[in-house]
Amino acid sequence: MPIAFTHANGAAMWDVDGNQYIDYSLAYGPLILGHNPRRVVDAIEAQVRRGISFGANHPLEAQLAEAICRVVPSAEQCIFSNTGTEAVQVALRIARAATGRTKIVKFLGHYHGWADNVNLGSYGETDRTPGSAGQDPGAMAATIVVGWNDIDALREVLDDDTAAVIMEPVNVDGGCLHASDGYLEEAAGLVRANGTVLIFDEVITGFRISLGGAQAKYACTPDLTVLGKALGGGLPISAVVGRTDLMAVVADGRVTHAGTHNGNPVTTAAALAVISELEAATTEIYAHLDVMSTLLAEALQAATSGSDHALNVRRDTGVGHGFQSPSPILEYGDTLCASSERYGAFTAAMLAEGVHLMPKGILYVSVAHTEGDITRTYEAARRAIRRLHDGRQHSSSPAAGS
Ligand SMILES: Cc1ncc(COP(=O)(O)O)c(C=O)c1O
Incomplete structure (x- = not known):
């Protein structure tokens, strides 16, 4: 369902019902410094x-x-x-x-x-x-x-x-x-x-x-x-x-x-x-973005590993791309074999768990993201996988981060 947001700060956004989300969409990428620097x-x-x-x-x-x-x-x-x-x-x-x-x-x-x-x-x-x-x-x-x-x-x-x-x-x-x-x-x-x-x-x-x-x-x-x-x-x-x-x-x-x-x-x-x-602060900022995108990729892969929604995440500094695919994504042809429907279902379940991801797969991190955000994202992904297995991916309010 479409969610309407009222305000945002740092790595977080809030919807009209007051629910808080960790944001990895970052307005389709522009918010390199986070929301409202x-x-x-x-x-x-x-x-x-x-x-x-x-x-x-x-x-x-x-x-x-x-x-x-x-x-x-x-x-x-x-x-x-x-x-x-x-x-x-x-x-x-x-x-x-x-x-x-x-x-x-x-x-x-x-x-x-x-x-x-x-x-x-x-x-x-x-x-x-x-x-x-x-x-x-x-x-x-x-x-x-x-x-x-x-x-x-x-x-x-x-x-x-x-x-x-x-x-x-x-x-x-x-x-x-x-x-x-x-x-x-x-x-x-x-x-x-x-x-x-x-x-x-x-x-x-x-x-x-x-x-x-x-x-x-x-x-x-x-x-x-x-x-x-x-x-x-x-x-x-x-x-x-x-x-x-x-x-x-x-x-x-x-x-x-x-x-x-x-x-x-x-x-x-x-x-x-x-x-x-x-x-x-160029050195610190790009080191931070590199660590955040690495940790995010690892967290999403670890949280979904072994499930039938296993993710493969490719990354570079500050950016990544997630795929619902059991095998590694090495070239363009591999991306066509990944399931966009299943990745979409995962992002819907993550939304219900308080994490805002782009259904298309691109993942953005900002200067404002922290290791705590990544840990919460890992936990949300574990719950999202359970939610998908139980067929509960649709919910009106996030279970985490509110
Ligand atoms: C590589 C690349 N080029 C061009 C565009 C188009 O930019 P805009 O959406 O600002 O028109 C995009 C948008 O996502 C992009 O990713």
């Missing part, structure tokens, strides 16, 4: 009093661009949008304008927002059917989909009309799947040799698996990067960053980068506060 709330409040929106330039845009360029390796210049979906489209436009080419290559299981040209059935499926009813099938004409981690498949599809190759450098959406050894570098080399623009979609991994994202952690620098989610700490802001020579097509006006709310002062103030907080 003081510094971000203060920055938002202060900016709201100075001006909610200008529709004109302001110093926070430049300060935020400088902060992003300081921490994200591929960032030489920066433009702002509001959502990951929009920023992906801007990045593709830049690639097409800069190369004078048309085609884009994306990978099975990699998600790049809901726009018609990238929202293929390849998100969770293996064919090219649209991801949603109502899409324009013609919008996919220039989109090629290939398997990830398969360098020969990529080599085969690249031609002199390929404008961009876009990928999640860690495929969190597909299952927190990692590039095999050397794949990112080899793919980058192939793409560049072909005169094609390499785009990393770091909407999830940016500021989460390390301050500089997957490109910093796994030492592979793309030409353009899309950022979103954690950048705004909960407010809607996204960015495209990259090489100055590519970004020039926006700077000189050849590419239209429209949007009423682009670079809004409140969202830029929030993003600046997020980056300041992450820069102030």
Whole structure:
């Protein structure tokens, strides 16, 4: 049943009936510092009093661009949008304008927002059917989909009309799947040799698996990067960053980068506060996120092990992906054999036990999560498994954490 929430703080949320939940959804990922971090709330409040929106330039845009360029390796210049979906489209436009080419290559299981040209059935499926009813099938004409981690498949599809190759450098959406050894570098080399623009979609991994994202952690620098989610700490802001020579097509006006709310002062103030907080204690924060995501994965696997709802959890720093699967998830093909129905039933049982998980499988932890939260989550998962066995997964109020 849908649950309506009234307030949240740190790692916890409360529903309209006063029940408390440990939150591993974190608003679909943005809340890297947890719910309502003081510094971000203060920055938002202060900016709201100075001006909610200008529709004109302001110093926070430049300060935020400088902060992003300081921490994200591929960032030489920066433009702002509001959502990951929009920023992906801007990045593709830049690639097409800069190369004078048309085609884009994306990978099975990699998600790049809901726009018609990238929202293929390849998100969770293996064919090219649209991801949603109502899409324009013609919008996919220039989109090629290939398997990830398969360098020969990529080599085969690249031609002199390929404008961009876009990928999640860690495929969190597909299952927190990692590039095999050397794949990112080899793919980058192939793409560049072909005169094609390499785009990393770091909407999830940016500021989460390390301050500089997957490109910093796994030492592979793309030409353009899309950022979103954690950048705004909960407010809607996204960015495209990259090489100055590519970004020039926006700077000189050849590419239209429209949007009423682009670079809004409140969202830029929030993003600046997020980056300041992450820069102030980078080592401690990412060590903490790493420990939390490790402990969460271990707790969920241990609590469900031996039951017929055994979970397999893949993880990276601050993020994970749970599967209802008795066998390990090693590659995209394995994810298609896992049961989304059974994982959905598990998340419903967890909700009844006071733990908020995304039914799709992605798990997010924040700076605010503690070992105590993980212990309570382990206990809730044990009860959830009993609940599932007893056929009691539906309940109107959580048994724990209220
Ligand atoms: C990797 C990736 N790219 C792009 C998007 C789209 O971002 P948004 O939902 O902000 O439009 C998402 C959203 O989940 C994502 O995970």
